[in-house]
Each structure stands twice: as structure tokens, then as C-alpha cells.
């Protein structure tokens with residue numbers, strides 16, 4: 001039986017711009033070889049400049065990291081190591097960030113996500129009760145829920161964070177991958193960037209293996225974070241950044257985002273149709289307007305972690321909601337990013353059959 005994995009959110013191999021990156025690597029070495037192969041604390045400057053131009057931010061405030069997860073880990077280390085404190089996250093949220101926050105000593109307090117993004121009223125109550133050092137949010141095409149916070153909610157979040165003096169970390173690796181609907185301003189844009197750290201990545205828009213992400217830092221944090229980075233790794237992967245800079249300067253980034261978005265939309269459409277056709281009555285989800293993921297809530301008789309071995313036997317592994325939330329027992333995350341549309345239909349049909357069987361009492 002063919003394996004159809006719905007597990008990790010990565011682009012499929014046919015989405016990777018291999019030839020253009022090969023060309024860009026050659027250009028980087030030919031035109032700026034000495035700098036591309038030197039240590040570059042804080043990251044390769046031409047890429048920091050390109051990013052700074054896009055976001056209208058001084059390149060001194062752009063910290064390049066080896067994937068955006070490293071940026072989040074640096075922030076967790078900076079804010080929590082040796083002194084603890086509270087980090088507020090969404091519930092559910094990205095599992096690897098949870099691991100990183102806890103590793104560096106944060107106590108995680110989670111606020112529910114609704115079909116329209118984080119529950120801002122609940123966030124307001126939590127902020128009033130639990131003084132926190134960090135508010136970690138993925139406001140656009142959230143991992144794992146796929147939902148987005150509308151503009152009005154974003155404005156409230158920015159205002160609440162300022163009032164409660166909590167630093168917002170806005171993780172936004174999916175925002176450019178929009179299939180429909182109007183984009184809302186980022187928290188970083190609404191805030192002006194003094195109280196919001198913006199974290200982004202080229203993993204979902206170009207390639208995970210390029211291992212390049214970045215933080216846009218408030219001016220008063222930029223020096224400390226640059227030192228933390230330099231003390232940890234001297235410099236991030238300058239060669240990869242130089243290749244990426246040549247790729248972006250050659251005008252390849254935007255067309256690639258467009259191509260990836262078109263491919264992902266087909267996959268999202270295939271998953272929507274297949275879920276409607278094959279998932280049992282009582283299954284609920286919010287259709288994502290972009291990004292990589294569906295989050296599905298199943299009837300409460302189902303324990304999605306318990307069914308994983310059977311799903312793996314049928315070649316359709318997924319991630320149980322428990323990895324992302326204590327409330328995720330009957331939920332699952334399905335990544336549609338790495339699977340072709342025909343396979344999505346087949347895989348969702350297999351999963352639908354598994355869940356329907358689990359809901360049918362034995363012998364009936």
C-alpha cells in the first residue's frame with residue numbers, strides 16, 4: 001500500500017526550486033565568494049538588506065537564523081533561561097515552540113484558538129491574571145489549526161500586549177501563502193515593531209534545507225540578540241544566505257511564492273473535497289485560506305493518538321492533536337503541503353474509513 005503521509009508540514013520535493021537555487025549558489029560564489037564563505041555574525045548583509053527593504057526595517061534589526069525555530073529558541077533563551085516566567089501561547093500551537101519554551105524554563109499558559117483566531121477575550125483575562133514575558137502567536141494560517149486572526153482582533157492584541165507590557169512574538173512562516181481572502185496587517189506592522197518581534201522563514205516559501213529564517217527585532221533588543229547568536233554559533237549559515245540573497249535579487253522569490261501558493265491551493269481544495277466526502281458525521285474543521293494545514297475535531301469517542309498505529313498500518317500517518325494541545329485528544333492535524341491531490345483523496349478516504357470504523361460499535 002502506498003504511504004501517504006500527512007505528518008510534517010514541508011513542501012513536496014517537486015515544489016523545491018532546485019535549478020534556480022543552483023544558479024543562485026553559483027552567482028553567489030562568483031560575485032561575492034569571499035564574503036559568502038566568511039563568518040557573518042548576524043547574517044549575510046545583502047540578505048539582511050533585502051529583508052529590511054521588504055519590511056521597511058533597518059537591516060541592523062534583522063537577525064538571520066538557521067531556520068526560524070532557532071530564532072524562537074534564541075528568544076526563549078533570552079527571556080526565560082535562569083529566571084523562568086510565563087509564556088502565553090495559543091492552544092493548540094506549534095509543538096516545537098512548546099518544547100523550546102519549556103526547555104528554557106518558561107511556564108506555558110495557553111489561550112484557546114477559535115475558528116477566527118486566538119480568543120482575544122480569553123487572552124485579555126489571562127494577561128490580567130498572569131504577568132507574562134512573552135506572548136507567542138501565529139496569527140496567520142496558524143500551525144496547527146490553519147485559522148487566521150482578523151484585523152480587529154490583531155489591533156486588540158497589540159493594544160493589550162502594550163498595556164500589559166508583554167513582548168509579542170509573531171511567528172509568520174505561512175502568511176505569504178494565501179489562496180483567497182484579503183490579508184490583514186501583521187501585528188508587527190500594526191505595532192510599529194517596538195513591542196513585537198516578527199519571526200519569518202524561507203522554509204515554506206523556498207526550501208526547508210536552506211535553513212534560513214529571520215527575526216525583525218525591536219531596536220532595544222537587537223544588540224543582545226546579536227550577541228546571543230554570535231556566542232552560540234559565531235555566525236549563521238552564510239553560504240546558504242548568500243545563495244538565497246542571489247536568488248531573491250534575481251527576482252525569483254515572488255514567482256516561487258506564487259507557484260507554491262497555486263500548488264498548495266490545489267492540495268487544499270483536494271483535501272476539503274475529500275474530508276467532506278469521507279470523514280464521518282460529527283467531524284468539524286475550519287477551511288484554511290492559506291498555509292499548509294487542516295485541523296480536524298472528531299467526535300469525542302475517538303482518541304487520535306490511540307489510532308495512530310492503525311493509521312500507520314494503512315499508510316496514512318497524521319499528527320494527533322495531543323502534540324499541540326492538552327485538549328487535542330480527539331483532534332488531528334493533516335498537512336496537505338507535501339501530498340499530490342490524487343493521493344490526498346486516497347489518503348483521506350483511508351483515514352475516513354478508519355475513523356468511521358472506530359465510531360461503529362463492534363459487531364454492528
Ligand SMILES: Cc1ncc(COP(=O)(O)O)c(C=O)c1O
Pocket residue numbers: 009066067068069070094138143171173200201202203208212213
Ligand atoms: C509556526 C512555525 N514556526 C516555525 C517553524 C520552523 O520553521 P524553520 O524551518 O524556519 O525552522 C515552523 C515549521 O513547521 C512553523 O510551523
